[in-house]
Amino acid sequence: MIPMxxxxxxxxxxxxxxxxxSAAQAExxxxxxxxxxxxxxxxxxxxxNAIALAGxxxxxxxxxxxxxxxDLADMxxxxxxxxxxxxxxxxxxxxxxxxxxxxxxxxxxxxxxVIIMNSGSPDQARELGALxxxxxxxxDAGLAAGQRAKDDGVASFLCVNHYIxxxxxxxxxxxxxxxxxxxxxxxxxxxxxxxxxxKNRVQAYLSSNPxxxxxxxxxxxxxxxxxQALDETGLAGDIYFGTFDLGAEIVQGIKDGVIEWGIDQxxxxxxxxxxxxxxNYHRYGVLPGxxxxxxxxFVTADALEMVEEFAGEYR
Amino acid sequence: xxxxxxxxxxxEKHFGSVIxxxxxxxxxxxxxxxxxxxxxxxxxxxxxxxxxxVHKPTKGEILFEGRDMHFADPRDAIAAGIxxxxxxxxxxxxxxxxxxxxxxxxxxRKVGPFSFFDHDLANRTTMTEMEKxxxxxxxxxxxxxxxxxGERQTVAIARAVHxxxxxxxxxxxxxxxxxxxxxxxxATIDKVRKQGVAVVFITHNVRHAMAVGDRFTVLNxxxxxxxxxxxxxxxxxxxxxxxxxxxxxxxxxxLGTTV
Amino acid sequence: xxxxxxxxxxxxxxxxxxMRRALIRPELGGIVGTVAVFIFFGLFAFDSGMFNSQGIxxxxxxxxxxxxxxxxxxxxxxxxxxDLSVGSMIGxxxxxxxxxxxxxxxxxxxxxxxxxxxxxxxxxxxxxxxVRTGLxxxxxxxxxxxxxxxxxxxxxxxxERKTIIGGIREAAEGDWLANLFGGTIGKGxxxxxxxxxxxxxxxxxxxEGQPVVDGIPMLIVWALGLVLVGHVLxxxxxxxxxxxxxxxxxxxxxNSGVPVNRVKITMFMFTAFCAxxxxxxxxxxxxxxxxxxGLLKEFEAIIAVVIGGALLTGGYxxxxxxxxxxxxxxxxxxxxxxxxxxxxxxxxxxGVILLFAVILNTYIRRIITGER
Numbered sequence: 007m008i009p010m011x012x013x014x015x016x017x018x019x020x021x022x023x024x025x026x027x028s029a030a031q032a033e034x035x036x037x038x039x040x041x042x043x044x045x046x047x048x049x050x051x052x053x054x055n056a057i058a059l060a061g062x063x064x065x066x067x068x069x070x071x072x073x074x075x076x077d078l079a080d081m082x083x084x085x086x087x088x089x090x091x092x093x094x095x096x097x098x099x100x101x102x103x104x105x106x107x108x109x110x111x112x113x114x115x116x117x118x119x120v121i122i123m124n125s126g127s128p129d130q131a132r133e134l135g136a137l138x139x140x141x142x143x144x145x146d147a148g149l150a151a152g153q154r155a156k157d158d159g160v161a162s163f164l165c166v167n168h169y170i171x172x173x174x175x176x177x178x179x180x181x182x183x184x185x186x187x188x189x190x191x192x193x194x195x196x197x198x199x200x201x202x203x204x205k206n207r208v209q210a211y212l213s214s215n216p217x218x219x220x221x222x223x224x225x226x227x228x229x230x231x232x233x234q235a236l237d238e239t240g241l242a243g244d245i246y247f248g249t250f251d252l253g254a255e256i257v258q259g260i261k262d263g264v265i266e267w268g269i270d271q272x273x274x275x276x277x278x279x280x281x282x283x284x285x286n287y288h289r290y291g292v293l294p295g296x297x298x299x300x301x302x303x304f305v306t307a308d309a310l311e312m313v314e315e316f317a318g319e320y321r
Numbered sequence: 322x323x324x325x326x327x328x329x330x331x332x333e334k335h336f337g338s339v340i341x342x343x344x345x346x347x348x349x350x351x352x353x354x355x356x357x358x359x360x361x362x363x364x365x366x367x368x369x370x371x372x373x374x375v376h377k378p379t380k381g382e383i384l385f386e387g388r389d390m391h392f393a394d395p396r397d398a399i400a401a402g403i404x405x406x407x408x409x410x411x412x413x414x415x416x417x418x419x420x421x422x423x424x425x426x427x428x429x430r431k432v433g434p435f436s437f438f439d440h441d442l443a444n445r446t447t448m449t450e451m452e453k454x455x456x457x458x459x460x461x462x463x464x465x466x467x468x469x470x471g472e473r474q475t476v477a478i479a480r481a482v483h484x485x486x487x488x489x490x491x492x493x494x495x496x497x498x499x500x501x502x503x504x505x506x507x508a509t510i511d512k513v514r515k516q517g518v519a520v521v522f523i524t525h526n527v528r529h530a531m532a533v534g535d536r537f538t539v540l541n542x543x544x545x546x547x548x549x550x551x552x553x554x555x556x557x558x559x560x561x562x563x564x565x566x567x568x569x570x571x572x573x574x575x576l577g578t579t580v
Numbered sequence: 581x582x583x584x585x586x587x588x589x590x591x592x593x594x595x596x597x598x599m600r601r602a603l604i605r606p607e608l609g610g611i612v613g614t615v616a617v618f619i620f621f622g623l624f625a626f627d628s629g630m631f632n633s634q635g636i637x638x639x640x641x642x643x644x645x646x647x648x649x650x651x652x653x654x655x656x657x658x659x660x661x662x663d664l665s666v667g668s669m670i671g672x673x674x675x676x677x678x679x680x681x682x683x684x685x686x687x688x689x690x691x692x693x694x695x696x697x698x699x700x701x702x703x704x705x706x707x708x709x710x711v712r713t714g715l716x717x718x719x720x721x722x723x724x725x726x727x728x729x730x731x732x733x734x735x736x737x738x739x740e741r742k743t744i745i746g747g748i749r750e751a752a753e754g755d756w757l758a759n760l761f762g763g764t765i766g767k768g769x770x771x772x773x774x775x776x777x778x779x780x781x782x783x784x785x786x787x788e789g790q791p792v793v794d795g796i797p798m799l800i801v802w803a804l805g806l807v808l809v810g811h812v813l814x815x816x817x818x819x820x821x822x823x824x825x826x827x828x829x830x831x832x833x834x835n836s837g838v839p840v841n842r843v844k845i846t847m848f849m850f851t852a853f854c855a856x857x858x859x860x861x862x863x864x865x866x867x868x869x870x871x872x873x874g875l876l877k878e879f880e881a882i883i884a885v886v887i888g889g890a891l892l893t894g895g896y897x898x899x900x901x902x903x904x905x906x907x908x909x910x911x912x913x914x915x916x917x918x919x920x921x922x923x924x925x926x927x928x929x930x931g932v933i934l935l936f937a938v939i940l941n942t943y944i945r946r947i948i949t950g951e952r
Contacts (some may be wrong), residue, residue, distance in 0.1 A: 045924075071923055075875035079862050083642055087914055090634035104746035104868030115785035116634070116792050135785060170741065399837055407835055413828035414949045415895040416821075424825050425837035427818035437816045466949030 035066040035288055038088040042101035044076030053277040055319055060281035068281055078105045089113035094288055097280040100126025110134050121280040128297045140279050142271035142301030148178040150302050151269055152185015155220055160246050163220040164211055165194040168228040175224050182222050197228055204231035209239055220246035226253035233259050260307055271301035274320050326351050326519050333380035334367055341367040343543035354510055354520040356530035358563050359540035365523050369490055373405045374398030404486035411477035414466030418458055419447040421465050422480050454479045471502025475509045482513055490521045495529050507533050527556045539563050606889035606897050610904030617908050621915040630918035633779035633793045643910025644803035646884045647903050651810040652854030653881035654902035659847040660827030660894030661717040665724035666855045666881055670874030672728040673699045673859035678745035678869035689757035696856050703852025707845035733871040749867030762864025764795025799861040810899035827894030884909045887937045891945055
């Protein structure tokens, strides 16, 4: 039930940002970035900052939208809605091809340009008629990391997969194995998401396979407990340890020399570049001829200064 | 005098080792108000539940129109014409008088394969029945919550009678009411009795009982000690029987007045 | 005292004014709110695309989604109970359709029917536990919120080693029952409107020249159908009276011979049915079932019902009101975006509306029951 006096309040709630938004509009292009991440996911803060920066630099309006609970069906509605509001372009993740392909294709067909970022693949982007894909192809990232480790003398490894249900996770491990030139075989474990469980499984694997050269974690969820596991077994600093993504503990680990490198997929670029690319495409008709790989960027002890300075903001 | 509608003979009810009723005998006649008096814990609610089919007696027999009475559950009792009006749990305040009146007995009108609540019939019946009882409603859709406590009791009684109650068990209908509302409820009891319904009026208030009662039975510690007719007994005697005589006399002495 | 005193109406009971009389109709709040919301967005978001064909379809579909689960939640709330497992039930039902229809390869109509039977039985179990134990339905259904969500993650992970099962659209191709959930109606009419230039058409791709909105989704048809059925059931049938009675005062209703337990269990089953309809429409439209579907939808349903004027304590409310509550919810959620409001402020807005609705409902309750 809404009595009339609530209308006044509604007007104030709505009008304040409305005025602010229209003032920033200069060149007129309007872009909407749609992500699949729930509100609680802090990783996407970097993305929000990146579009704010890109919007300011390119003089365009970029809006961030996401399903509050991470429900992909809600995300499909948001894409439909974004298309209905008639923007110049939509930048979206492609977390589930089945759910999102329909709305994205409709947006493309109704004349809105689309760039796929972060999740999805270059093939899927082409399939949907998107301009390009900006992200980190998981297999390639794993492969590059594997090659790097091979150069450092690694011959066997343990892949701590905390998200076995996602095909992308397994591709990272597979790429790493191929980079080393070894068979993945039993070297990937399903660690689950629980920190103490992850720790115990890593310890169990390492004690039954004492000749393991390296450990690969797929993100902070598995990297942080793995750090503890290595600490407790006295392997910290001794075993070759690399991980995907960054986080406070991972950065500290790199600093302490326990972690060799962290693979940064550089979400900043995933959000910043599409805005720049799309604006230039709309203004001057220029478009890069290929997809853009935002990662892998390797963060080692040498390059930590900037990472630390901008962690959570642009890194 | 006609034969009693219901005869309860030496009813006992045990719950494990607890003896709730230890020998209750009551005769209930059509067109009469039978007052059952008892203090708290005397076994009144067990008595009501036994009569209305919730409990089965451990010993003794209940005759309904001279035949042995066996009810599987309260619904059987309601179907046989034994209705209970509870002190608080009779009406739903948020619902209209008409919806309350027909709660559980909704009139239906068939339209093809579907049957619908016949609101017209329900509303008309409610208004006339309420008028008979002397309650003026703003409309049949007036919520019961806006009625006074006495009016709610009256609606509940009128409802029970409308749906064919021959025995009406009233559980402390006046205990939470003011003087004027009590008078209204007692007047309603009188009306109902004149229609030939047997009323079982359960109370611990002797004056309320004396106002409408035709017969009086006192329940004390799970037992009855015979039934007195109107005019055969004084309020003081009833009061004494209810409280077990001796102690109350002592108490009255110290208070210097009648309780 | 035995002589009959004249019964007259207490002169202190005032005749209530028509204004207050209108206020105690549960739908009134919803109607006023709906009008207010449309005026507001008409002023602030008229040119934003909110009222073009795509925009209208967008908020209509979102509102219809809320409506489907709000109808069930509304009747259950009037019957005096809550179901917090609605959101998990949506995820679970969708996943079961996917497992039966895709993984096990059953014909889609069998998969859908079995899922309905399964989910409605779980609803019955919910209700059975509540009436048998006498525990608050809040706790019992909270348990099912976790149990069902757990199965929704566990089953596909164990069977297919992933949490999203796709390929439902392909498996449902040409299935008669699947079309009842995922299809659209009025295709010809929309094509005509597109050709007549009344609605926009696709500018490129394989569907060039076709209208951007090609029909009314079955989701909306289901929503309107359920609202109609729910409304008639509640206000025009004997069972509807029992629903009010069961929620108003279960003990009093039992004393009057209302089968309260049966009513409550049936309402739990109906709520589960609505959640399953929601899930079936969703998986047929999107073609995949995910373990994260339906998160927090139980609260959205309850919020829509409360905005629509139902009392949280049961015994009072209206299906039309709940439907309007769902419409307000959907229009506000989507409209704030069109109006250019920062999306995180939506929650602020929602909280404010909810607070007003609850305060107003309590006030209405006082008017009805005469409490002070």
